[in-house]
Each structure stands twice: as structure tokens, then as C-alpha cells.
Amino acid sequence: MSSDLPLIVEDLSxxxxxxAEAAIRGLSFxxxxxxxxxxxxxxxxxxxxxxxxxxxxxxxSYKGEVSGRILLYGQDPxxxxxxxxxxxxxxxxxxxxxQILGTKVLNEVAFGLENLGLPREEILRxxxxxxxxxxxxxxxxxxxxxxxxxxxxxxxxxxxxxxxxKILLLDEPLASLDPASASETLAMVRRLADEGMTVLMVxxxxxxxxxxxxxxxxxxxxxEIRYLGPLKGLEKAVDYREVKLPAEVIIRxxxxxxxxxxxxxxxxAAERGNEPIVRFExxxxxxxxxxxxxxxxxxxxxxxxxxxxxxxxxxxxxTFVKHAIGLLKPRSGRVxxxxxxxxxxxxxxxxxxxxxxxxxxxxxxxxxxxxxELAFGPRNLHHPKEQIEKEVKEAxxxxxxxxxxxxxxxxxxxxxxxxxxxxxxxxxxxxxxxMDEPTAGQDYQNYMNFMDSILxxxxxxxxxxxxxxVDLAVIYANRVLLMAEGRLVADGAPQEVxxxxxxxxxxxxVPTSLLAANLKRFPRTGRFLRAEALAHLPS
Amino acid sequence: xxxAWRYRxxxxxxxxxxxxxxxxxxxxxxxxxxxxxxLRFLLGLLGIALFVLFTSGVTWKEMRRAFLFIxxxxxxxxxxxxxxxxxxxxxxxxxxxxxxxRASFSLFGWTPVxxxxxxxxxxxxxxxxxxxxxxxxxxxxxxxxxxxLYGVTFRGLGLPDKIAYAMDLTMRFIPTFGRDFxxxxxxxxxxxxxxxxxxxxxxxxxxxxxxxxVPVTIHAIIGSEDIxxxxxxxxxxxxxxxxxxxxxxxTRDRLLIAFGLLLLAAALIxxxxxxxxxxxxxxxxxxVGG
Numbered sequence: 001m002s003s004d005l006p007l008i009v010e011d012l013s014x015x016x017x018x019x020a021e022a023a024i025r026g027l028s029f030x031x032x033x034x035x036x037x038x039x040x041x042x043x044x045x046x047x048x049x050x051x052x053x054x055x056x057x058x059x060x061s062y063k064g065e066v067s068g069r070i071l072l073y074g075q076d077p078x079x080x081x082x083x084x085x086x087x088x089x090x091x092x093x094x095x096x097x098x099q100i101l102g103t104k105v106l107n108e109v110a111f112g113l114e115n116l117g118l119p120r121e122e123i124l125r126x127x128x129x130x131x132x133x134x135x136x137x138x139x140x141x142x143x144x145x146x147x148x149x150x151x152x153x154x155x156x157x158x159x160x161x162x163x164x165x166k167i168l169l170l171d172e173p174l175a176s177l178d179p180a181s182a183s184e185t186l187a188m189v190r191r192l193a194d195e196g197m198t199v200l201m202v203x204x205x206x207x208x209x210x211x212x213x214x215x216x217x218x219x220x221x222x223x224e225i226r227y228l229g230p231l232k233g234l235e236k237a238v239d240y241r242e243v244k245l246p247a248e249v250i251i252r253x254x255x256x257x258x259x260x261x262x263x264x265x266x267x268x269a270a271e272r273g274n275e276p277i278v279r280f281e282x283x284x285x286x287x288x289x290x291x292x293x294x295x296x297x298x299x300x301x302x303x304x305x306x307x308x309x310x311x312x313x314x315x316x317x318x319t320f321v322k323h324a325i326g327l328l329k330p331r332s333g334r335v336x337x338x339x340x341x342x343x344x345x346x347x348x349x350x351x352x353x354x355x356x357x358x359x360x361x362x363x364x365x366x367x368x369x370x371x372x373e374l375a376f377g378p379r380n381l382h383h384p385k386e387q388i389e390k391e392v393k394e395a396x397x398x399x400x401x402x403x404x405x406x407x408x409x410x411x412x413x414x415x416x417x418x419x420x421x422x423x424x425x426x427x428x429x430x431x432x433x434x435m436d437e438p439t440a441g442q443d444y445q446n447y448m449n450f451m452d453s454i455l456x457x458x459x460x461x462x463x464x465x466x467x468x469x470v471d472l473a474v475i476y477a478n479r480v481l482l483m484a485e486g487r488l489v490a491d492g493a494p495q496e497v498x499x500x501x502x503x504x505x506x507x508x509x510v511p512t513s514l515l516a517a518n519l520k521r522f523p524r525t526g527r528f529l530r531a532e533a534l535a536h537l538p539s
Numbered sequence: 540x541x542x543a544w545r546y547r548x549x550x551x552x553x554x555x556x557x558x559x560x561x562x563x564x565x566x567x568x569x570x571x572x573x574x575x576x577x578l579r580f581l582l583g584l585l586g587i588a589l590f591v592l593f594t595s596g597v598t599w600k601e602m603r604r605a606f607l608f609i610x611x612x613x614x615x616x617x618x619x620x621x622x623x624x625x626x627x628x629x630x631x632x633x634x635x636x637x638x639x640x641r642a643s644f645s646l647f648g649w650t651p652v653x654x655x656x657x658x659x660x661x662x663x664x665x666x667x668x669x670x671x672x673x674x675x676x677x678x679x680x681x682x683x684x685x686x687x688l689y690g691v692t693f694r695g696l697g698l699p700d701k702i703a704y705a706m707d708l709t710m711r712f713i714p715t716f717g718r719d720f721x722x723x724x725x726x727x728x729x730x731x732x733x734x735x736x737x738x739x740x741x742x743x744x745x746x747x748x749x750x751x752x753v754p755v756t757i758h759a760i761i762g763s764e765d766i767x768x769x770x771x772x773x774x775x776x777x778x779x780x781x782x783x784x785x786x787x788x789x790t791r792d793r794l795l796i797a798f799g800l801l802l803l804a805a806a807l808i809x810x811x812x813x814x815x816x817x818x819x820x821x822x823x824x825x826x827v828g829g
Contacts, residue, residue, distance in 0.1 A: 061771055083774040091772050098762055099769035103686040103711065110783045112773035117781050124783070163773065289600075327725050348731040356729040362761065363719070364726040366753035376750065380731030410757060424730060 004073070006088075006167050006198040007031040007054065011068035014049055014058055023049040024223045026068070031167070036189065036199045036213075040206050040234075040243045041220035043414065043443045047202045050220075051169050054200070056085040072167070086112070090165030094172045096152040105131070105139045105147075105155050112163040130162040134188060149313045150181025157188070168192060170201040174208060175440070178312045178468050180508035186212045204443045205244045206234070207513060219243070244444045247514040247531040254535035262533075263452065265478070269304040269461040276300035277353065277432060277462065278324050282333035285319060293319055294486045296333070301432065306455065307464040308473035308494075311483035312508035317466045320483065321434055324464075326350040352381055355430030359437045361417035365409040370401065370420055373409045377428035388427075395426035398457050415446050426459060435465040439472065451476055471514045474498065475530045482507055494528050495519075546686055549596035553683045558692040560792035561684070565676055567799035571806040572672055576630050576817040578661060580809075581668040588675040597682045609674045613667060621663040622653065630817035631658045635827045657827055661819045686711055691782040700780040708766070716759065723754045 008030045015022040024046040031037050039047050052058040059066050060082055069076055077085050093099045102108030109130055113123040131137045134154050139147065147155060153173060160168070170189065174182040190212040193199050203209050206217070210231070217234045219227040227237035234243075240250045278301040285294040293316050301307065301324070309317050322328040323335050326342040326349075335342045337350050355377075358364055367373035374392040383391065396402045399419040404412065409420045418441075425433060433454070439447035455463065455476055467473065473480050473494055480497040482490040484507045490497045498504065499519060501511050518528045524537060548554070553561060572584050599606075634656040642651040684692070690707035694700060724734065727750045734751075770776070809815050 055772060057768060057771065061768065081777065082771055083777040086772055086774050093765060093769060095765065098765035101708070101766065101769060107687050107783060111775075114781045114783055115774040115777060117779050120781055120783060120785070123781060159773065322725070325729055327728060346733070347728040348733055351729055351731045356726075358722070358726045358729075360758075362758050363723050363754050364730070364750075365757075366750045376732070377730040380733070428730065 004033075005030050005071075006033055006073060007200075008071040008074075009050075009054070009068070010071070012050075012053060012070060013067045014053055014064055016049075016062060016064040019064075022065075022223055024053070027225055028068075029218065029225065029228055031198045031200060032215075033166075033198055034193050034196045035215045036193045036201060038206065038209055038214035038217045038231075039200060039202045039220060040204050040217060040238075041443075042204065042242060042445055045220040046223040047220055048171060049223075051091065051171050051200070051202060054167075055089045055091045055169055056080070056082050083116070086165070087116075087163055088165055089167045089169060090160035090163060091169040092153075092156050092160055092171065092173055094175055096149070096156040096176070099156055100144050100152060100159075102144060102159075105136075105142050105144060105158075108144055108155055109158045109162050111159055116163075126162045126164070127158075130158040133161065134158050148181070149177050150184060153177060153181065153185055154188070157185075161192075165197075167198045167200070170199065170203075172202055172204075174203060174205065178508045179208075179470065179510035180312070180505070182208060183211065183510060207244045207246050210246065241448070242445050247512070247517040247534070250531035251517065251535040254532040257532075257535075259536035260530065260532045263455060265306060265455045265476075266304060266460060266463065267456065267458045274302065276302055276336075277338060279336040280323070280333070281336070283323060283330040283335060284332045285323065285328060285330055292331070292486065294323070294330075297323075297488055299481070299488065299491055301462055301464065303461045305462040305464070305479050306477050307462070307479045307481060308477035309464065309466045309481045309483060310468075310470065310473055310507065310509060311489075315483040315507070316486040317483050318436060319486075321356070321436065321464070321466060325354045325356045325434060327356075348380060351377065351428060352430060354432045354434055355425030355428055357421050357425055357433070357435045357438065359440055361414070361421040362410075364421055364424070365417060368408055369406050370396070370409050370412075371405045373420060374424050374427040377424055381428060391427045391429060395423040398426060398453075398459070399423040400453070415442055415450065418442065418450065422454060426457065429459065431461045433460045433463045435463070437467060438465050439467065439469060468509075470498065470504075470509055470512050474512070474515050474518060474528045495522060545601055545682055546684065547682075548685070549683070551596035551683065552594035553591055553679060554596075555791065556795055557786055557788055557792040558684050558688050559695045559786060560788065560795045562692065562696065563796050564799035565680070567803045568676060569673060571802050572669055574806050574810055575669075575815045576665055577815045578665045578668060578818055580815055581665055581672065585668045585672040588672040591679060592675050595679050595683060597679065602678060602682065605678050609678065610671075613670050613674070616670075617663045617667045620666065621659050630662065631819075634658045635819075635824055637827060657819055657823060658817075662817065665817065688784055688786070691784045691786055694782055695786050701776050704775070704780075715762075716755070719758050719762075720751065720755050723751055723758075726754075727751065 009027055012027040013022050013025050027050065039050070041047055049058065052062055053066070054070060056077065058064070069078065072085070072088050100108050102111055106127060109127040110123050113126055118126075128137070128140075131140055134157060136151070136154050136158065139151060139155065144152065144155065153176075168189075173185055173189075177185060186209065189199055189201065201209065201214070214231060216229060217227070217231050218225055219234060219238050227234055235245060235249050235253070240253045280297045280299050283294060283297040284292055286292040297320060309321070311317050319328065323330060323342070324337070326335075326337070326345060326347045329343050337345065337353050342350060365373060367376060371392055374395055375388050378388040378391050393402070396405060399422055401416065401419055401423065404416065409417060412420065418438075422433070438451065438454070442450060451472065465472070477494050480490070480492065480494050481488060482497055482503070489507060490500070490503065495518075498511075498515055504511055514531055517531065517534055518525070521534060521537060525534070556564075568584065568587065572581070575581055575584070634654075635658065636654060636656050637660070638655045640653040640655070644650070689710050690704050693703035693706045698706065728734075732750055806815070
């Protein structure tokens with residue numbers, strides 16, 4: 001009966017043409033109809049390569065050495081054209097921004113069907129059915145660039161579903177979504193599986209996916225399957241530091257290990273100061289006349305602050321932060337940095353106080369060597385030559401990249417590039433570090449280590465980061481700003497701001513198991529801690 | 540691929556036509572304008588362009604930036620050729636002096652002299668009318684042509700499926716590129732980079748633009764890889780394609796195309812008969828004493 005199985009993978013290996021090592025090795029598994037198979041693992045573990053091998057991009061678009069085989073409903077598709085595979089296997093790529101091709105929602109959903117050359121009436125019928133299925137018929141004539149992140153993700157999914165695949169591949173579908181949009185997407189995936197679709201979902205934040213009860217979990221590491229089976233077994237089979245498990249599971253598991261070393265947050269700020277370094281006074285802003293995206297923002301940033309800015313997509317978080325670094329000037333009200341109005345200061349002058357790390361390192365890396373990349377900022381600020389050399393070496397030491405000084409930054413791994421982009425700000429000796437989605441594009445273990453090391457870096461007096469991840473605020477922040485629709489909805493200590501579940505949900509945030517675990521133990525701890533630390537509370 | 544041009548549906552003369560018809564007319568109008576140096580014809584063509592502009596429904600606020608840039612550009616070049624007298628010499632041989640301004644100082648024995656001649660004045664005016672007419676017609680296209688119809692428009696003009704879709708993507712890629720550029724500029728400004736302070740020779744200037752050019756290029760390459768994957772995975776280019784949007788010519792579209800072709804034919808005939816080259820009124824030449 002094996003030919004009834006939608007997908008069988010037998011001893012599959014692949015090596016990209018320009019790499020020495022195989023990306024995946026000897027993978028064997030099968031997927032049943034109506035099953036959700038969760039694929040977890042760190043960056044570079046071969047998840048994406050596996051997805052590409054199943055949807056046929058390997059070896060058609062990505063050349064290399066393949067061995068083993070894949071069977072779709074008992075048939076070997078290796079000789080098929082991609083168009084035939086694409087009618088069985090549908091793929092939603094990680095970033096919906098980059099795969100939406102149509103200008104209008106309807107055009108986007110119809111794209112694949114147009115390419116198949118179906119009659120116009122059939123295309124309309126199928127596209128409308130897909131929109132209706134996902135409950136987004138109201139978006140039909142909207143322009144795709146105006147959609148929110150969650151809407152884009154659903155539209156991308158509709159475009160794939162319209163082609164009526166039997167197997168659905170999702171590559172980190174939650175990465176760019178706010179928590180509420182992520183849960184909506186997941187609910188839809190569950191429904192698809194319940195109706196018979198086979199779903200393979202790549203996601204390293206295992207906890208976030210648990211709500212839809214994946215049937216089995218595959219854990220990959222270094223191109224091989226380390227665990228494949230029911231969810232229960234995963235908790236035992238993998239290191240709780242490698243994938244994000246529910247807090248109570250981590251607490252149970254971590255009891256056996258020694259307690260984590262305590263974090264010395266912001267060693268550069270000896271104590272919390274009272275003098276504001278940055279001051280927002282009644283700031284309003286709009287990109288176009290007549291519309292306002294920030295309304296009356298008032299706040300101070302002081303020495304010792306570790307601020308998490310939370311809020312849904314489009315809440316004005318990035319606009320707010322761009323005011324602090326002077327890239328945008330308020331329409332009314334004022335922003336003071338070190339007592340100076342940002343209207344009278346150039347961005348370069350402000351840069352010595354506030355350093356801004358953009359979301360994607362590829363938006364700023366350009367230099368031939370890491371050294372030059374790091375020296376760029378201090379040179380622009382006219383630091384003396386000997387000082388620059390000291391600053392660069394110190395920054396490299398802090399981000400642990402001293403051995404990469406002569407390497408081209410663009411040839412480094414994503415995580416290393418991210419560290420170079422932080423080091424570039426460190427080298428400028430900015431007093432406040434500002435980061436937009438610091439964990440985007442990194443896997444769980446990497447981004448936790450990354451945050452640990454940044455928070456403990458000497459040199460910064462305050463840190464502010466924008467995030468969708470409530471747990472980052474729980475673990476690292478000592479102050480949380482909650483934003484919605486251009487307003488500051490809440491500003492206070494994490495235990496005060498995050499306690500109000502109703503308000504969180506109104507801001508499209510979803511309370512996490514770590515938050516719940518912390519709230520439960522708060523009378524004993526007096527502050528929020530990571531799950532590993534909660535495990536070692538004296539009982 | 541998610542930033543769009545500032546297209547909006549407007550009740551306007553230009554948007555009342557099928558986009559194919561409008562592009563054909565645009566092409567005819569462009570060629571005709573390039574044929575002529577005669578200010579009288581050029582003013583007529585500029586009149587058409589201004590009519591289209593004022594009935595386009597695009598507000599000044601929406602297109603201010605584009606226009607200020609183009610006007611600045613045109614005025615600068617028209618003025619430059621006027622000052623130097625270069626650029627016009629292929630279309631006129633004789634010049635009639637109206638006035639001469641001699642600078643009251645000299646540099647290393649050279650005294651700057653500005654000669655105002657009839658020909659230079661008319662050449663500047665003709666050049667202005669010509670480029671301004673083309674600029675108006677061109678600027679209006681992204682504001683008036685529905686991006687959702689780009690592909691089917693090019694297909695309807697006879698291009699093959701793949702090329703039509705590629706043109707469509709390219710047109711829509713330009714604003715995306717602009718957004719990436721802005722993001723990178725912001726990221727580098729936050730590192731103290733000041734674009735305004737770039738000095739030095741041409742090569743030096745290009746070198747100093749590296750912090751902008753390199754990331755934007757890399758980003759475009761990474762982005763295009765995803766786009767190609769997304770297209771491949773949805774069966775792009777496997778066979779004849781159905782275009783969901785349908786365009787149909789109506790009477791007014793046929794009339795517009797006929798008008799464009801007629802304009803082109805008339806221009807060819809006039810050229811053939813020797814009309815349309817650079818023109819300065821005889822009466823003015825006589826008045827100056829030529």
C-alpha cells in the first residue's frame with residue numbers, strides 16, 4: 001500500500017555544486033495523508049535543502065549531487081517537469097514579501113493558474129474558492145503592497161492552495177508575523193490537514209506550533225535526522241537549548257543541569273540614572289500631510305534601561321525608533337538627545353549617542369574586510385586613527401570575531417553578519433544600542449546566545465529593541481513599551497505591563513508559557529527569569 | 540516586489556483609454572516630437588501634453604517631486620546651451636546678435652562674454668518645449684497605468700508571454716529598488732555617513748558611494764533568487780499563459796491609435812517636404828537687421 005502514501009523519502013542525500021560537504025545525508029521518512037509533520041532544527045541543519053528537494057527546485061534550479069530518491073504517490077518525479085510537481089506539492093516560502101508577485105490579491109492568487117494556461121473562468125472559480133477557504137475574500141481587490149504581514153502570508157498561501165496541491169510545504173511560515181497573525185495562520189494549517197492535506201512545516205520555535213498538535217516531529221541536525229516520532233519523545237531526544245520548548249518542559253528538564261550563570265546586564269551602566277539621555281516630548285509624526293502615524297509620544301530613556309518595544313505590525317514602532325536616532329524629525333513636539341533637539345543635530349552627530357542596528361545586516365554591509373566595515377562609522381565621526389584601531393579591535397573582541405578581521409563580511413554566515421553589524425555600532429562607541437528585530441532570521445539557540453552576549457557587553461549604557469517575541473521582553477527587558485496604532489499604550493516594568501493579558505491580546509500579542517510560568521512564580525522571584533533559572537528556584 | 544507606483548484609479552482623459560492604445564499613441568507622439576525643431580509644431584505638441592496633464596486628475600502634490608526634478612534638469616540644460624551657444628550649432632549656422640554682455644573683469648586675460656542671439660533664444664525655447672512635452676507624457680504613465688495591467692498590456696502589444704511578464708516585473712521592481720536604497724541610506728546615515736559631503740573626482744565619488752551601492756546590489760540579487768524560486772514553483776513559463784485581466788479595444792481606443800498614426804504620417808510628410816526644421820521668424824531677423 002506504500003503507493004498510497006503522498007510522500008516517501010528514501011536515503012536522500014544532496015551536495016550543492018559549490019560546497020564540499022553534503023547539505024543533507026541519508027534522509028529516510030514518509031508522510032501520511034492528513035498529517036502535520038513538524039521539521040525542527042538549527043540554521044544550516046538542512047531543513048531548507050530538504051524542502052527544495054521535495055518541491056523539485058533541487059536539482060532543477062539548484063544543481064549538485066543527488067542520491068537516494070523521493071516518491072510522490074508511489075511515483076518517482078525526478079523526470080517530471082516542475083509544473084507537474086507543483087500541482088502535487090505546494091510551497092510557501094519563508095518571507096511572503098519576497099514571493100508575492102501580483103499587484104492585486106486576485107492576480108497573485110491566480111498567478112499559478114494563469115501559468116498553467118487554464119481557461120479564465122476556471123481560474124476565477126479556483127482563485128475565489130481559495131480566498132473563501134482562507135476567509136479572505138474581502139481582500140480580493142486589495143493591492144498586495146498594502147497588506148499587513150499576516151494578510152500577506154494568507155494571500156501567499158491562497159496562491160499555493162489555488163493550484164490544489166496534495167502536499168503543502170511551509171518554510172518557517174511564522175518568522176515575520178506578529179503572534180496573533182501566527183496563531184491565525186496555524187489554525188488554518190490545522191484545518192487543511194484535517195481535510196486531508198499532508199503538511200510539512202519547518203519551524204524552530206516548536207512551542208509556537210504545539211497549539212495545532214503536529215502528528216509527528218522530525219528533528220534535524222547537520223543534515224541528518226536525529227529524531228522522528230511523536231512530540232512527546234522530542235522533549236527527551238533534543239537539547240532544550242536547541243529548540244524552543246514550552247517553559248514548563250524546560251523547567252522540568254533543566255533541573256538536572258547546573259543553574260545558568262546569572263546575567264550581568266549592561267555592565268557599562270553602573271547604576272540606573274535619573275538624567276534622561278533621550279527625551280520625547282509630545283512627539284507626533286506623519287509621512288504624508290493629513291495622516292498621523294505617531295500621536296503624542298512622551299517618554300525618557302535613562303541609563304540602565306533595557307527596553308523592549310512590543311506591538312503589532314504597523315503600530316509605529318520603527319517610526320518611533322527612527323525619531324530617537326534623528327532619521328525622522330517630529331512634526332510637532334520635540335526629541336532631545338543629550339539635551340539637544342534632534343532638529344538641530346545631524347544624524348551623524350546623534351550617532352555617537354545612539355547606534356541603530358537595522359533588521360537585516362545585508363542592508364548595511366559593504367566593505368571588503370570586517371576591519372574596514374567596523375572602521376567606517378568611527379571614520380565618519382572623525383575619530384583619530386589610533387583610537388579607531390583600538391575601537392575596532394575592542395568591538396571585534398566583544399562580538400567574538402577577532403579571527404575574522406581580514407574576512408569579507410559578505411562571505412560570513414548570517415549570524416556572524418549580524419554580529420558584525422552590532423560590532424559596527426560598538427566601534428562608534430555609541431552609548432545606547434538600538435536594534436530592530438534583533439533575532440530575525442536566526443535560530444533559537446543562536447539568538448538566545450546572541451542576546452545574552454549583547455546584554456552583557458560593556459560599553460552600552462542602555463539598550464532598546466523592537467520585537468514580536470514576548471519571551472525576549474520577559475527574559476531580557478527591565479522596561480516594556482507597548483505600542484498600538486501610533487500610541488504608547490503602556491510603559492513600565494515587564495511584570496506590570498505583561499500581566500494584563502487583555503491588553504496584550506488587544507495589541508495582537510499572545511501570552512506565552514514562559515510568561516505564565518513567571519507570573520505564577522513572581523511572588524517568590526520578585527522578577528522575571530528565563531526558564532532555566534526558574535528550574536533552580538529553591539522550593 | 541511589494542512597493543507600487545503611485546497609481547490610483549482616476550476619472551481622467553488618459554485613463555479612459557485602453558493602456559495599449561495609450562502606449563501606441565505615446566510612442567507616435569514621442570517619435571513626432573523628436574522629428575521637429577520647429578517651435579510652432581513643438582508648441583502644438585506641448586499643447587497636447589499639457590491638455591493630457593491638466594485632465595489627468597493627478598494632483599500637483601502627488602507629482603511635485605518628479606516635476607521639480609525634471610524642470611530643474613531641463614532649465615539647467617536649456618540655460619547651459621543658451622550661455623555657451625553649444626548644442627544648437629547643428630541646426631543653425633547663422634546667428635543674429637541681439638545684445639552682448641561683457642564681464643567687467645577678466646580671468647587670466649580672458650573676458651567672459653555673453654552673446655544673446657535670436658537663434659540661441661529660439662533654440663532654448665524649442666529645446667524646452669520639446670523635452671518638457673516628452674517629460675509630461677512620460678511622467679504621467681506610472682500615475683495612470685494600472686500596474687496590474689502592465690503584463691497583459693505588453694502581451695497585447697505583441698510581446699511573448701515571458702518577455703511581457705518580465706517587463707511587468709521590471710517596471711514594478713523600480714520602486715522596490717527605491718525602497719531598498721532608502722533603507723540602506725538610513726542604515727549608513729546612522730553610522731555617520733553623509734551623502735551630501737561627498738567630494739572629489741568622478742572615480743573618487745563613485746568609490747565613496749560604495750556603502751550605498753554594494754548593499755543595494757547584494758539585496759537585489761538575494762531578492763531576485765527568491766522571486767525566481769517563487770515563479771518556478773508556480774509553473775511560470777511552462778507553456779502558453781492565460782492572462783486573467785482582459786483588455787478590449789473600444790471605438791475611442793481605435794480613434795486614439797488612428798490619431799497617433801495620423802500624427803506620425805503627417806510628421807513624415809512634412810519632414811519630407813522640408814518643414815519642421817529649426818525656425819526663427821523672418822520678420823524678427825529683419826527687425827534685428829539681418
